[in-house]
Amino acid sequence: QVQLVESGGGVVQPGRSLRLSCVASGFSFSIYGMHWVRQAPGKGLEWVAVIWYDGGNKNYSDPVKGRFTISRDNSKNTVYLQMNSLRAEDMAVYYCARGYGDYPPDHWGQGTLVTVSS
Amino acid sequence: DIQMTQSPSTLSASVGDRVTITCRASQSISRWVAWYQQKPGRAPRLLISKASSLESGVPSRFSGSGSGTEFTLTISSLQPDDFATYYCQQHYRLWTFGQGTKVDIK
Numbered sequence: 001q002v003q004l005v006e007s008g009g010g011v012v013q014p015g016r017s018l019r020l021s022c023v024a025s026g027f028s029f030s031i032y033g034m035h036w037v038r039q040a041p042g043k044g045l046e047w048v049a050v051i052w053y054d055g056g057n058k059n060y061s062d063p064v065k066g067r068f069t070i071s072r073d074n075s076k077n078t079v080y081l082q083m084n085s086l087r088a089e090d091m092a093v094y095y096c097a098r099g100y101g102d103y104p105p106d107h108w109g110q111g112t113l114v115t116v117s118s
Numbered sequence: 119d120i121q122m123t124q125s126p127s128t129l130s131a132s133v134g135d136r137v138t139i140t141c142r143a144s145q146s147i148s149r150w151v152a153w154y155q156q157k158p159g160r161a162p163r164l165l166i167s168k169a170s171s172l173e174s175g176v177p178s179r180f181s182g183s184g185s186g187t188e189f190t191l192t193i194s195s196l197q198p199d200d201f202a203t204y205y206c207q208q209h210y211r212l213w214t215f216g217q218g219t220k221v222d223i224k
Contacts, residue, residue: 035213037162045154045162045205047213059212062119095161104152104209106173108161 002026002107004096009112012086020081022096022109030054033099034072034079038092039111046092050099051079063089083114091116120144120208124216130224137193139219141206146186150210153182153191156218157202166191167209196221 008020022034036048049060049070058070069082079096093113097105121144131137141151149169154162164173166182169189179194193200201223206216 044203044218045156045207045215047207047215050213061212102150102209104154104164104167104207104213106164106167108163110161 002098004098004107004109006094006096006109006112009094009114011115011117013118014087014116016086017082017084018086018114020083020094020096020112020114022079022081024077024079024098027098027107029077030074031100033101034070035097035099035105036070036079036081037095037097037105037108038090038114039095040089040092043092048094049081086114086116088116090114120147120211120214122206122208122214122216124206124219126219127217128220128222130222131196132224133196133198135196135224137196137200137221139191139204139206139221141184141189141191141216143187143189143208143210147208147210149185150208151182151184151189152207152209153180154205154207155200155202156205162205165204193221 003025006022012018033052035050051058051070067085072079093111095111097108099105123142151169153166156162170182181192203218203220
């Protein structure tokens with residue numbers, strides 16, 4: 001079955017960097033787009049970034065543009081989120097999710113918590 | 119950017135009630151709307167895509183409708199497992215979520 005397992009979350013100081021990983025299994029990873037979506041404590045869902053199946057196209061939400069970079073390694077069935085210049089407002093559970101083309105993400109991981117605090 | 123506005127933000131209902139949640143888009147998005155259910159501490163679950171297409175395994179008491187700028191999610195007869203938070207999401211241009219509707223016990 002489809003599985004997505006995130007890792008890399010933790011406590012980080014404002015202004016520092018963190019890289020999240022998401023390992024996929026149970027489907028043909030190289031034909032699917034991959035998303036990152038976050039959820040601040042007690043808040044709603046916020047779409048963060050997407051990378052197309054071949055890594056040739058990437059899009060970001062405005063709050064993270066220029067600070068976050070999404071990438072993927074199809075040989076490792078893994079998608080990454082490099083987060084630089086972290087701010088207090090980036091504190092959230094980060095989910096990776098599978099998407100096909102323009103369709104909505106249909107399978108999600110369980111999330112990894114990023115805490116930004118001095 | 120396309121904004122999605124959900125209403126109400128909270129809805130109190132009883133088992134067996136018919137429940138309707140509305141989502142309005144800031145511009146026309148054809149039928150490119152999805153609906154998700156999320157329970158505390160869990161990842162979201164995709165219920166409906168393309169405004170009305172039910173995902174595999176989703177009970178038939180869930181239905182979606184709408185086009186253009188106004189969309190609805192309806193639960194025909196609320197069950198105990200349905201108490202959760204529901205989000206709409208547009209997938210017309212990138213992806214944007216509504217702010218969520220919490221359905222709790224009356």
